[in-house]
Amino acid sequence: MKYRINFATYDREKVLRARKIKLLLFACIFVLFITFIMGLKRTTETNTELNNVKKRKEELIEKKERLLTERRKLLSDTEVQLLDAKLSFYTNTFLNRLYVSSYLNYLEDKTPSNIFLKSVDFDANRKSFIITGECLNPEAVANYITSLQSVNFIKKVQITKQTFQRLGEKKLLVSEFELRGDVF
Numbered sequence: 001m002k003y004r005i006n007f008a009t010y011d012r013e014k015v016l017r018a019r020k021i022k023l024l025l026f027a028c029i030f031v032l033f034i035t036f037i038m039g040l041k042r043t044t045e046t047n048t049e050l051n052n053v054k055k056r057k058e059e060l061i062e063k064k065e066r067l068l069t070e071r072r073k074l075l076s077d078t079e080v081q082l083l084d085a086k087l088s089f090y091t092n093t094f095l096n097r098l099y100v101s102s103y104l105n106y107l108e109d110k111t112p113s114n115i116f117l118k119s120v121d122f123d124a125n126r127k128s129f130i131i132t133g134e135c136l137n138p139e140a141v142a143n144y145i146t147s148l149q150s151v152n153f154i155k156k157v158q159i160t161k162q163t164f165q166r167l168g169e170k171k172l173l174v175s176e177f178e179l180r181g182d183v184f
Contacts, residue, residue: 099124103153103183107131110147114140131179138164138175145179157181 071080100122111117117133135141141159148157161178 103129106151106154107148110144110151112140112144112147115144127183129181129183131181133177133179135175135177136172138162138173141175141177141179148179148181153183155182155184 075083103122104120107120114137115133115135117131119130119132121130123129135144141162145157145159148154157179158181159177160180161176163176165174165176166172167174
């Protein structure tokens, strides 16, 4: 018996298409497999890291408890609160005093001789200041504002009030002003 091959039913394009589909399917399965393996690896690494963090947290809690028992042997809770209050008071007082004194030193350096300051109000909590003064030359106030703004810790200075009066027989023009500014 002889076998006959009918070449009319063999479709080469159909075979190539089926081969491409199988190859694409195999590639997708391979990518999914690799993604699954990488996910498992990442999960195990995350679990290991989580266990290390939990262990470290437990060690820190034990250390904290040990230090608290040692502290309670030396000081009571009310003594610790009193010491904390004193420490915060002294640090705030020292820092505010240092801050205000450095501000006043810069203000003294930047104030020209033709400007007379009446009052300087500095609020360290709000980090703002108000300066009131007098001047014979109105342009000197503008120069004074620019010289204050050249200081590196003064944010902005603006004039909030300025009045002019004529005084004496020579009719001198006196300018009264108020400046507000912020510091950081």
